[in-house]
Amino acid sequence: xxxxxxxxxxxxxxGLPESTLRYWERIGLVAPVARDPSSGHRRYQxxxxxxxxxxxxxxxxxxxxxxxxxxxxxxxxxxxxxxxQKALFQAHAxxxxxxxxxxxxxxxxxxxxxxxxxxxxxxxLAAAAAIAAELGPVIHAVNPREPREPREKDS
Numbered sequence: 001x002x003x004x005x006x007x008x009x010x011x012x013x014x015g016l017p018e019s020t021l022r023y024w025e026r027i028g029l030v031a032p033v034a035r036d037p038s039s040g041h042r043r044y045q046x047x048x049x050x051x052x053x054x055x056x057x058x059x060x061x062x063x064x065x066x067x068x069x070x071x072x073x074x075x076x077x078x079x080x081x082x083x084x085q086k087a088l089f090q091a092h093a094x095x096x097x098x099x100x101x102x103x104x105x106x107x108x109x110x111x112x113x114x115x116x117x118x119x120x121x122x123x124x125l126a127a128a129a130a131i132a133a134e135l136g137p138v139i140h141a142v143n144p145r146e147p148r149e150p151r152e153k154d155s
Contacts, residue, residue: 004034010044014056021052029055029068063092105141112138 011018021042024030030051033042044052051072058068070088074081112135119127 004043004045005049007033007042007044010042010049010052013049014052016052016056016059024052024055027065029065029072061092062096067092102142105138109135109138109142 005013007018007021011021014021021030025033025042030048033044033048035041036043055068055072058071063071067088071085074084074088112131116128116131116135119125119131
């Protein structure tokens with residue numbers, strides 16, 4: 001029969017700090033853990049460690065606490081919740097794809113700025129102007145703004 005684990009062993013197994021395990025228990029993400037009668041220390045059963053490993057994976061890919069709660073509720077319902085589980089993961093994948101696109105736009109902007117200033121540094125104003133022209137769409141992708149009304153110049 002598999003042995004139960006201390007909080008230190010469970011945390012190490014899951015790659016999480018002990019404080020995270022305590023926090024998840026305190027906020028009710030995981031059920032209260034049984035305590036050793038003599039020491040009062042938490043003792044994690046294999047099924048609890050397995051759940052912590054799953055939560056650790058969900059945390060590693062960036063799911064929020066609320067999404068982890070939803071995952072656990074839906075998981076408890078089994079295959080009848082398969083569509084909901086799929087939707088949960090698809091929504092998160094879509095969010096990450098948008099973040100990835102945003103990061104790519106930001107990296108492109110920075111790369112163009114480096115090239116622009118390199119051209120200016122060596123006095124190649126034609127190259128700098130060409131690079132500056134490329135920056136417009138990238139700037140809009142990085143920092144989209146509502147069109148502004150033209151301001152009147154002070155007389």
